[in-house]
Amino acid sequence: xxxxFLFLFFIACFSNAIAQHCATVQYQNxxxxxxxxxxxxxxKFEQAIQQKAARxxxxxxxxxxxxxxxxxxxxxxxxxxxxxxxxxxxxxxNISDAQIFSQFPVSNADWRRQNTDTVxxxxxxxxxxxxxxxxxxxxxxxxxxxxxxxxxxxxxxxSSWDPSQDAQFKGLAYWPSDQYLNVWxxxxxxxxxxxxxxxxxxxxxxxxxxxxxAATDGIVIDVxxxxxxxxxxxxxxxxxxxxTLSHEIGHWLGGLRHPWGDCYCCDDYVSDTPLQxxxxxxxxxxxxxxxxxxxxxxxxxxxxxxxYTGDKCMNMFTLGQKQRSRxxxxxxxxxxxxxxxxxxxxQGTNASFPLVExxxxxxxQTNGWVVSGQDSLGWxxxxxxxxxxxxxxxxxxxxxxxxxxxxxxxxxxxNFVTSDEPYLKFDLSYAAxxxxxxxxxxISYNDNCTSKWNLLTKFYGQxxxxxxxxxxxxxxxxxDWKTIYLDLSVLKGINGTKVRFENRSxxxxxxxxxxxxxxVTSQTVQVSVYPNPTNDLINYKALYDGNxxxxxxxxxxxxxxxxxxxxxxxxxxxxxxxxSTLASSMYLLRVTVNxxxxxxxxxxAK
Ligand SMILES: [Zn+2]
Numbered sequence: 314x315x316x317x318f319l320f321l322f323f324i325a326c327f328s329n330a331i332a333q334h335c336a337t338v339q340y341q342n343x344x345x346x347x348x349x350x351x352x353x354x355x356x357k358f359e360q361a362i363q364q365k366a367a368r369x370x371x372x373x374x375x376x377x378x379x380x381x382x383x384x385x386x387x388x389x390x391x392x393x394x395x396x397x398x399x400x401x402x403x404x405x406x407n408i409s410d411a412q413i414f415s416q417f418p419v420s421n422a423d424w425r426r427q428n429t430d431t432v433x434x435x436x437x438x439x440x441x442x443x444x445x446x447x448x449x450x451x452x453x454x455x456x457x458x459x460x461x462x463x464x465x466x467x468x469x470x471x472s473s474w475d476p477s478q479d480a481q482f483k484g485l486a487y488w489p490s491d492q493y494l495n496v497w498x499x500x501x502x503x504x505x506x507x508x509x510x511x512x513x514x515x516x517x518x519x520x521x522x523x524x525x526x527a528a529t530d531g532i533v534i535d536v537x538x539x540x541x542x543x544x545x546x547x548x549x550x551x552x553x554x555x556x557t558l559s560h561e562i563g564h565w566l567g568g569l570r571h572p573w574g575d576c577y578c579c580d581d582y583v584s585d586t587p588l589q590x591x592x593x594x595x596x597x598x599x600x601x602x603x604x605x606x607x608x609x610x611x612x613x614x615x616x617x618x619x620x621y622t623g624d625k626c627m628n629m630f631t632l633g634q635k636q637r638s639r640x641x642x643x644x645x646x647x648x649x650x651x652x653x654x655x656x657x658x659x660q661g662t663n664a665s666f667p668l669v670e671x672x673x674x675x676x677x678q679t680n681g682w683v684v685s686g687q688d689s690l691g692w693x694x695x696x697x698x699x700x701x702x703x704x705x706x707x708x709x710x711x712x713x714x715x716x717x718x719x720x721x722x723x724x725x726x727x728n729f730v731t732s733d734e735p736y737l738k739f740d741l742s743y744a745a746x747x748x749x750x751x752x753x754x755x756i757s758y759n760d761n762c763t764s765k766w767n768l769l770t771k772f773y774g775q776x777x778x779x780x781x782x783x784x785x786x787x788x789x790x791x792x793d794w795k796t797i798y799l800d801l802s803v804l805k806g807i808n809g810t811k812v813r814f815e816n817r818s819x820x821x822x823x824x825x826x827x828x829x830x831x832x833v834t835s836q837t838v839q840v841s842v843y844p845n846p847t848n849d850l851i852n853y854k855a856l857y858d859g860n861x862x863x864x865x866x867x868x869x870x871x872x873x874x875x876x877x878x879x880x881x882x883x884x885x886x887x888x889x890x891x892x893s894t895l896a897s898s899m900y901l902l903r904v905t906v907n908x909x910x911x912x913x914x915x916x917x918a919k
Pocket of ligand 1 (some may be wrong): 335337338560561564571619
């Protein structure tokens with residue numbers, strides 16, 4: 314049980330008692346103490362951004378940077394700093410991947426005004442509520458250009474951290490902050506939910522020499538306020554919807570202030586957020602809350618993401634916040650540099666599972682496939698279908714020409730980050746000819762962010778041949794096909810990868826491919842058998858998730874197959890084999906569901 318949200322912290326430097334919902338201001342004050350010149354610079358920054366907003370806006374228009382309709386994507390790395398010495402997921406701040414993944418749909422929706430609770434924006438604020446046009450991707454590429462899940466995990470014996478230890482824990486894991494938004498997820502002391510480092514830049518009043526440093530530039534979020542599942546799930550947690558990161562990004566990306574300006578009736582330098590006397594900690598979302606600043610009574614915009622209200626109360630940014638954040642963003646070299654980061658490489662066009670290509674329609678390019686040399690010398694559609702109801706496939710005519718030597722067929726980008734057991738299945742048909750076997754089919758993968766293709770496997774010689782037919786300039790019939798199943802666990806965790814089928818022709822024979830199917834098995838298969846021992850029927854029961862073929866095979870002790878039963882069923886199947894004619898002995902029953910096999914010793918006792 315945690316108490317951090319049940320008590321208010323009292324801070325001397327503020328006129329009212331506040332809970333440190335967001336410690337960005339405290340963090341800023343810490344920096345001011347450390348680097349006094351920054352405070353003066355920050356004041357000038359506000360002055361400059363106000364007085365010169367119009368001029369800046371004009372300059373940005375001229376530079377093509379003021380386009381408020383343009384969408385930008387920011388790569389994010391999540392550094393989990395935990396104290397689980399054995400690295401146990403879910404223990405001691407070592408939050409699960411699933412909890413991390415749950416954060417991104419929230420912040421992306423919030424920053425695009427695609428959140429489902431926009432209906433809770435009061436009519437009086439609807440005209441200023443806006444899509445901020447920023448998105449956030451969990452990085453698919455690390456600083457060395459290698460594929461990544463965008464998550465780092467670092468053990469440190471410290472069980473919790475105070476913002477004063479900022480440089481210490483940020484130093485444990487850091488990626489260049491001009492290429493990534495670094496988000497450190499730690500167990501934060503006290504009642505802190507998170508804090509950010511504001512942008513610093515070349516705008517007057519923010520000389521780069523006052524920069525508090527690239528190495529601390531990013532956002533810190535408490536493990537109990539990150540994402541929507543896992544550690545955030547405890548009774549009464551009003552910060553369980555992932556809005557802490559949406560709030561902190563406002564500080565980090567565009568220097569957005571809290572609506573009350575962090576002092577009594579102060580300015581947030583945004584004209585369309587009502588004046589507000591002080592922080593609002595409402596977790597029950599009273600939309601009638603008013604603020605009285607020297608006689609000016611306003612309805613508070615408690616729905617603004619920059620408030621201290623509960624997660625369920627928040628649902629909007631304003632046009633003024635959008636303008637301010639875009640101006641600040643463009644004035645800060647580290648923020649601007651992120652736009653050319655390869656961190657999100659390969660993302661944005663990911664296909665969903667199952668990704669099936671059966672070549673029935675002329676839609677390869679529409680579906681994101683890239684076909685090199687789709688002409689008489691390259692891959693082309695063929696009127697011979699693989700298994701099932703397929704009428705067409707794709708082929709390369711090695712028998713008639715060796716010109717299409719390296720022709721390839723590359724899949725769309727595929728996101729394997731959340732894939733449990735990714736695999737590739739396809740139908741292949743190839744025959745030997747009288748000249749011998751020398752063609753090769755190479756299957757490789759690449760995220761298209763580098764020019765390097767990595768070998769998955771290759772088929773040549775007997776591994777390519779699928780039929781006993783010997784035919785020059787081969788054309789397949791139904792029995793000439795074979796289904797190939799490839800485990801793609803090497804791709805697990807990669808966001809944005811392509812898989813390529815490449816022909817290495819030696820002028821031997823035609824290769825046919827059909828029913829390419831990328832999919833994942835996200836469930837376990839549970840099989841049980843009963844009764845065992847038995848003297849007549851043995852039942853087998855398989856539980857799984859999906860529509861799969863279920864195969865039961867019974868073998869004797871020398872491995873001879875005695876019985877086989879096949880069925881296809883959704884989610885579960887119960888079958889029975891009649892063993893009453895078998896002699897008393899031990900047998901082996903293998904039950905296979907979607908290529909996963911479970912084996913049992915079965916005793917027949919009479
Ligand atoms: Zn804040």
